[in-house]
Amino acid sequence: MAATTQALAKTELYEAFAASGKALASGKRLELLDLLAQGERTVDGLAKAAGLNLTTASAHLQTLKQAGFVATRRDGVRIFYRLAGDDVAQLFALLRKVAERHQAAVPVARDAYLGDTDTAELRHNELQARIEIGDVVVLDVRPVEEYLAGHIPGAISIPVDELADRINELPEHTDTVVYCRGEYCVLAYDAVRLLTEHGRRAIRLNDGMLEWRLADLPVDACDRP
């Protein structure tokens, strides 16, 4: 192979890798990936959850599809997007981890977003034991859609924004273990703060759904009619 031809082929290969990098090069697309890591969802649902114009969301999803990061299925008039594989979630998680470790701006933005993160935490291997004793109640505070698409077995669903009104659905003298989407999700932090203010003992699960899935732990789902 001539040297020039080989250099061209090399550039092409690296540009192909870069196409995947480009898919990760927009905050909005990363938000969409984060949502998709919770389970499949319609364009409209994703647009609303990410605070995007429908057209814009669709365009970003096309970009992700082009990179092969997401796949789709049609159900009637709706099109459901989902992650194309666990490895995509893994890549997303690693990107966040590396970003946090090497970019000073990340911890700053993280703390500004999550607020006080100095709460009690439980690791998933400790959770199993406490569930068996019946010592705790597991609470999923994500939007119902995401709970339906997949949740920790035995968890009950009360979205954060309904939690203040529905707090009495929780047993009064049992610890509540709260989880949400993942490491950088506010929902569980907000929920723990709210529960604590109401005199409940609440602990944040160290893992969100993203980490739970990546650890290959069991997931219950309700939907897919």
Place this chain on the structure above:
Amino acid sequence: MAATTQALAKTELYEAFAASGKALASGKRLELLDLLAQGERTVDGLAKAAGLNLTTASAHLQTLKQAGFVATRRDGVRIFYRLAGDDVAQLFALLRKVAERHQAAVPVARDAYLGDTDTAELRHNELQARIEIGDVVVLDVRPVEEYLAGHIPGAISIPVDELADRINELPEHTDTVVYCRGEYCVLAYDAVRLLTEHGRRAIRLNDGMLEWRLADLPVDACDRP
């Protein structure tokens, strides 16, 4: 925290993650990362190896530095760039793997670049045993600079472009195990083809330096005065 403020903080956090994604969004930057995964190098050296204008290379390196992916040290008039950590190499490797698995263009570009990849391969755990028997010679075909910055213990260095002239430095009746930068590097493929044409028995090592390092296997270095 007011809902709007929180939404803003969220956007900011994801934009911060995206800054790392952006660092991965250019083929040239990925080539630089690939080179840096071999060991530290000057701007000039990187520019030449990647076929870039010095200014352009410098600009890309600034981008990578901004994302915290690379670090620098000064030695006299020269500035050496290096990867900021193993996790960066890991992210880079995972990006390529995910890209290959989900983007049809990658295998096509890969085959066009690497040529016939249907050669014998050896895994690193098999290598150890054969080294102990003295059954094989390990050959590093990367540029000398990269060999000096770190190589497999016991490997000898003959850059591919000198291999045809220096082939007699290799023992005639011993198998040669060839390695280079990593999974998507041509050098070892080219070398195996060349050695085979000259009637030598050559086997490609399954891992390049990138994978070797990520597997935490021992590395010898010569340089760093």
Place this chain on the structure above:
DNA sequence: ACGATACTCCACAGATTATTGGAGGATCGC
């Protein structure tokens, strides 16, 4: 067949990024 729904495609304006030549800094040998 018709309207309604959910989504994609197109076209365009505004914002970012890439590349390059040339000017400007830092450091060395002398």
Place this chain on the structure above:
DNA sequence: GCGATCCTCCAATAATCTGTGGAGTATCGT
């Protein structure tokens, strides 16, 4: 201190990406 070397910063152009409204497409219920 002076020139040489190696690199970064600046300015400007070209190319690419983002967000948006409006038009177009697929599917469903009737």
